[in-house]
Amino acid sequence: MDDVKDFDLWLRLRTARRQSIAYALTDEHLTVLMCNQAMNEWATGGVDDLVGQHLPDVFYELVGIEDFLYHLAINHGDTFAIPRIYRSTSDGQGRYFDLQIEPLAEFGTTLLVLAMDVTEQALMEQRLRQRRNELLLLQAQLSKANEQLTYLLHHFVPQEVARKLVSDPHLLRPGGEQREATVLFADARDFTSMAESLPPDQVLDTLNAHFEVIADAIRKYDGTLIEYVGDMVMAAFNVPDDQPGHALLGAQAALDIQRGLARFADECLGSNMPVLHFGVGLNTGPVIAGYQGTRHLYKFATLGDTTNVAFHICSRAAGGQVLISQHSMERLGRRAHVTPLGTIHLKRRRALLPIYELLGLEDAGTR
Amino acid sequence: MEMPLLQKKVCLLGDFAVGKTSLVRRFVYDRFDDKYISTIGVKVSRKSLIVPHDGGTVRMNMLLWDMAGGEDFSHVHASYLRGAAGAILVCDLTRAETLESMSRYAGDFWSINPTSPLVIVGNKVDLKDMRAITDAELQAVAESHARSPWFTSSAKTGEHVEELFQALGQLILATR
Numbered sequence: 001m002d003d004v005k006d007f008d009l010w011l012r013l014r015t016a017r018r019q020s021i022a023y024a025l026t027d028e029h030l031t032v033l034m035c036n037q038a039m040n041e042w043a044t045g046g047v048d049d050l051v052g053q054h055l056p057d058v059f060y061e062l063v064g065i066e067d068f069l070y071h072l073a074i075n076h077g078d079t080f081a082i083p084r085i086y087r088s089t090s091d092g093q094g095r096y097f098d099l100q101i102e103p104l105a106e107f108g109t110t111l112l113v114l115a116m117d118v119t120e121q122a123l124m125e126q127r128l129r130q131r132r133n134e135l136l137l138l139q140a141q142l143s144k145a146n147e148q149l150t151y152l153l154h155h156f157v158p159q160e161v162a163r164k165l166v167s168d169p170h171l172l173r174p175g176g177e178q179r180e181a182t183v184l185f186a187d188a189r190d191f192t193s194m195a196e197s198l199p200p201d202q203v204l205d206t207l208n209a210h211f212e213v214i215a216d217a218i219r220k221y222d223g224t225l226i227e228y229v230g231d232m233v234m235a236a237f238n239v240p241d242d243q244p245g246h247a248l249l250g251a252q253a254a255l256d257i258q259r260g261l262a263r264f265a266d267e268c269l270g271s272n273m274p275v276l277h278f279g280v281g282l283n284t285g286p287v288i289a290g291y292q293g294t295r296h297l298y299k300f301a302t303l304g305d306t307t308n309v310a311f312h313i314c315s316r317a318a319g320g321q322v323l324i325s326q327h328s329m330e331r332l333g334r335r336a337h338v339t340p341l342g343t344i345h346l347k348r349r350r351a352l353l354p355i356y357e358l359l360g361l362e363d364a365g366t367r
Numbered sequence: 368m369e370m371p372l373l374q375k376k377v378c379l380l381g382d383f384a385v386g387k388t389s390l391v392r393r394f395v396y397d398r399f400d401d402k403y404i405s406t407i408g409v410k411v412s413r414k415s416l417i418v419p420h421d422g423g424t425v426r427m428n429m430l431l432w433d434m435a436g437g438e439d440f441s442h443v444h445a446s447y448l449r450g451a452a453g454a455i456l457v458c459d460l461t462r463a464e465t466l467e468s469m470s471r472y473a474g475d476f477w478s479i480n481p482t483s484p485l486v487i488v489g490n491k492v493d494l495k496d497m498r499a500i501t502d503a504e505l506q507a508v509a510e511s512h513a514r515s516p517w518f519t520s521s522a523k524t525g526e527h528v529e530e531l532f533q534a535l536g537q538l539i540l541a542t543r
């Protein structure tokens with residue numbers, strides 16, 4: 001019987017030696033009873049002879065699990081393995097081994113400790129993992145950069161335009177298309193003189209607070225904010241996408257701007273926020289909508305006579321007033337409550353332009 | 368007076384490239400390397416530290432298990448965790464997703480060592496402009512994991528590196 005057991009152990013150790021597997025036998029307290037040379041080499045720092053040593057003293061990987069291994073030896077539990085343990089080498093590349101500890105039930109409380117060299121597989125895994133992790137990091141960086149660009153795009157370019165650009169980047173080239181649009185300008189009255197009396201940091205805050213109210217009204221009627229120029233806001237309707245009834249939407253937004261600003265002025269009472277008054281002008285007609293600029297810097301723009309006229313009409317509007325052109329008036333039809341204000345004369349133009357003050361809209365519904 | 372010597376196994380856990388290897392390298396060798404070399408398997412380093420305890424001090428040998436960082440949903444090899452007296456959970460302050468994995472690592476760790484303490488670490492605090500995780504978010508994660516102490520660290524500058532290992536050392540002594 002004992003012969004069979006001895007033979008079994010002999011066979012296992014011989015197989016280990018054949019496959020250049022390092023082995024050691026320990027008692028349940030992890031004191032080394034015997035081992036082969038290869039095992040000495042895996043010990044931390046390498047040792048001459050492990051026999052008689054407490055294994056965790058030279059295999060730090062076993063610190064903390066002494067009790068666990070004691071019970072493994074006593075109770076003949078399942079084989080315990082720690083894969084891919086690293087040891088440094090003088091060439092810097094390092095070596096790896098899988099450590100396996102199994103109780104030898106036939107020999108009482110003896111443990112068989114095997115260390116299998118897996119350097120080749122581990123180095124291959126390392127190269128694969130390295131490449132994969134680097135790719136994942138790059139991917140994360142790219143998606144972060146993408147998020148930042150999207151944020152920039154949506155805040156420095158009109159939102160509808162940004163949305164179109166993201167879905168179809170080919171659109172981004174200088175040039176434009178002619179289409180009909182309703183163009184709206186809102187311009188602060190007496191801003192320059194007020195700005196001079198304010199500390200510089202309060203000038204922008206004041207302007208921005210008012211722009212917020214104006215932009216809200218424009219967005220409410222799906223207008224496209226084209227740009228802020230100094231103390232002026234420019235928006236357009238039916239640009240870049242089709243918006244049936246764009247003159248009406250523009251007129252509703254214009255009235256809403258004045259209502260919003262009046263409310264805001266009330267809220268500002270008693271605070272130290274100076275109140276600004278804006279004139280609003282509206283015109284409807286053909287524009288060129290598209291990207292203006294050079295390959296170095298593009299800007300989305302709606303250009304043309306319609307825009308110029310809208311600008312001039314706005315400049316005639318007093319604070320709190322909405323002025324509209326004949327073209328816009330015709331589009332609004334009888335819904336519009338207006339007071340004709342006669343005609344204005346634009347520089348270098350023969351024709352006189354009739355203008356109207358928009359007082360309200362019938363049945364248009366507000367949003 | 369002869370100080371009693373203690374040997375304690377400590378695991379470093381966290382997603383890949385958060386700086387586990389770099390933290391060990393800073394703590395043990397006081398060095399830093401900008402180059403990223405992903406860890407395979409496990410490398411155990413030993414560092415001796417003096418930990419205040421019960422009005423005196425205790426010398427502790429920490430056996431630091433630096434392992435391969437996890438990938439999404441993968442779990443740490445149970446045999447790497449067995450017998451650990453504590454763990455350091457590391458995230459990268461510049462990558463928000465690395466904070467989200469913290470509970471998974473804590474879960475893995477506590478399923479094997481239910482009473483061992485954790486320290487939560489947000490690493491790469493030197494990269495201020497790229498920061499994606501706030502102190503408050505880190506603190507919330509620490510609170511929800513047994514009110515573990517938390518640190519923001521930099522393996523690059525050494526900021527709070529010594530402190531975070533010291534904190535774990537003290538917690539290990541306190542929970543003995």
Ligand SMILES: Nc1nc2c(ncn2[C@@H]2O[C@H](COP(=O)(O)OP(=O)(O)OP(=O)(O)O)[C@@H](O)[C@H]2O)c(=O)[nH]1
Pocket residue numbers: 133381382383384385386387388389390400401402403404405406407434435436437490491492493494520521522523524
């Ligand atoms: N700026 C900065 N870079 C750091 C810091 N810590 C680590 N790094 C860098 O981050 C990269 C990853 O660091 P590692 O320590 O290898 O990360 P790891 O968590 O061990 O990664 P895995 O082994 O793949 O799990 C390396 O390029 C390091 O140089 C830090 O505190 N600040």
Ligand SMILES: [Mg+2]
Pocket residue numbers: 387388389404405406433434435436
């Ligand atoms: Mg590493």
